[in-house]
Amino acid sequence: MEGLISLKSSPGTSLRSFPSFNQPPNSFARRFSMDLPLRRSSFPAIRAQQPGTISPKEEEEEDALKVKEWEVGMFQNEVAASQGIRIRRRPPTGPPLHYVGPFEFRLQNDGNTPRDILEEIVWHKDTEVSQMKERKPLATLKKFIENAPPTRDFVGALKAAHSRTGLPGLIAEVKKASPSRGILREDFDPVEIARAYEKGGAACLSVLTDEKFFKCPLLCKEFVIDAWQIYYARIKGADAILLIAAVLPDLDIRYMVKICKMLGLAALVEVHDEREMDRVLGIEGIELIGINNRNLETFEVDISNTKKLLEGERGQLICQKDIIVVGESGLFTPDHVGYVQEAGVKAVLVGESIVKQSDPGKGITGLFGRDISL
Numbered sequence: 316m317e318g319l320i321s322l323k324s325s326p327g328t329s330l331r332s333f334p335s336f337n338q339p340p341n342s343f344a345r346r347f348s349m350d351l352p353l354r355r356s357s358f359p360a361i362r363a364q365q366p367g368t369i370s371p372k373e374e375e376e377e378d379a380l381k382v383k384e385w386e387v388g389m390f391q392n393e394v395a396a397s398q399g400i401r402i403r404r405r406p407p408t409g410p411p412l413h414y415v416g417p418f419e420f421r422l423q424n425d426g427n428t429p430r431d432i433l434e435e436i437v438w439h440k441d442t443e444v445s446q447m448k449e450r451k452p453l454a455t456l457k458k459f460i461e462n463a464p465p466t467r468d469f470v471g472a473l474k475a476a477h478s479r480t481g482l483p484g485l486i487a488e489v490k491k492a493s494p495s496r497g498i499l500r501e502d503f504d505p506v507e508i509a510r511a512y513e514k515g516g517a518a519c520l521s522v523l524t525d526e527k528f529f530k531c532p533l534l535c536k537e538f539v540i541d542a543w544q545i546y547y548a549r550i551k552g553a554d555a556i557l558l559i560a561a562v563l564p565d566l567d568i569r570y571m572v573k574i575c576k577m578l579g580l581a582a583l584v585e586v587h588d589e590r591e592m593d594r595v596l597g598i599e600g601i602e603l604i605g606i607n608n609r610n611l612e613t614f615e616v617d618i619s620n621t622k623k624l625l626e627g628e629r630g631q632l633i634c635q636k637d638i639i640v641v642g643e644s645g646l647f648t649p650d651h652v653g654y655v656q657e658a659g660v661k662a663v664l665v666g667e668s669i670v671k672q673s674d675p676g677k678g679i680t681g682l683f684g685r686d687i688s689l
């Protein structure tokens with residue numbers, strides 16, 4: 316699960332490769348040169364002094380574009396905050412590293428220290444995605460998609476499993492580690508684990524999407540902050556993708572859900588509290604809502620969260636809209652599964668309790684209290 320565990324920074328990365336949001340643009344730096352010193356060779360005005368680089372006009376246009384992008388980036392944080400989203404998409408005043416002339420020094424600014432693990436992941440993801448986008452621009456991904464095989468029906472597989480077994484359809488998660496639990500399995504062979512899940516009766520798999528090996532539809536478990544990641548997941552063989560309401564403002568969710576539809580992907584939109592649920596219920600075209608029992612900011616797990624969010628009017632609205640709800644995280648026993656099913660879920664997303672078993676397929680039987688592969 317790269318998205319969950321790759322929190323390390325990328326040494327040796329030039330700032331030039333992720334200029335748009337992480338670093339204020341050059342003309343800003345000129346205006347506020349004391350506050351926002353930049354690494355010299357990384358920015359257009361300085362590059363232009365070297366022979367064989369872009370023209371002053373191009374440089375000006377590039378600068379103007381970056382100013383706009385930076386402003387939009389900052390504006391996004393404000394929009395998100397107005398929707399109750401605590402996670403800031405980017406450090407408010409640029410990254411903590413600052414450079415002045417030939418001297419480099421580190422400026423640790425309070426505002427630029429992530430407040431919790433989710434924010435740290437999102438800030439890291441922003442850098443990672445900017446770099447990947449440079450290597451594989453959207454136009455390249457689109458060409459691959461034209462030749463990609465069709466997606467498998469993720470929602471259909473969950474519904475079929477539910478009506479076949481009378482139990483929630485299982486999305487079985489392949490993960491080696493998580494930030495809250497550390498390493499879950501030393502002898503980690505993702506392919507073998509996924510095969511065992513498939514044999515054990517899982518309807519779908521949740522995995523960092525890589526090669527296509529299985530018949531079960533795949534959920535790409537990622538921290539999506541940019542539509543580019545959705546295209547990338549599609550060419551890597553995903554059939555569904557996770558969108559986290561604690562990270563994404565409504566407008567992003569609307570836009571990303573549309574992109575998913577266009578690409579034939581299911582979108583699993585994840586919520587953790589009432590406010591997020593209400594936001595998501597106000598968005599048209601959502602088929603799958605995940606209720607995460609784990610708070611991604613504190614790691615606290617409470618399975619009664621699923622019940623709480625499905626009570627009363629919210630539950631009725633979900634029924635009317637024919638939305639499938641997935642109970643996520645912290646499910647270990649048949650009692651847990653029964654409890655969330657009683658609360659109204661038709662599917663569950665389970666990682667730790669089954670991935671840890673020596674035979675993950677048998678782990679599924681233990682989780683449901685009976686063999687669901689038949």
Ligand SMILES: O=P(O)(O)OC[C@@H](O)[C@@H](O)c1c[nH]c2ccccc12
Nearest residue numbers: 607643644645646664665666667668
């Ligand atoms: O291992 P568990 O407790 O069974 O949880 C699985 C899954 O719900 C969890 O990995 C998860 C759900 N949504 C997420 C978002 C980010 C990271 C992790 C998650």
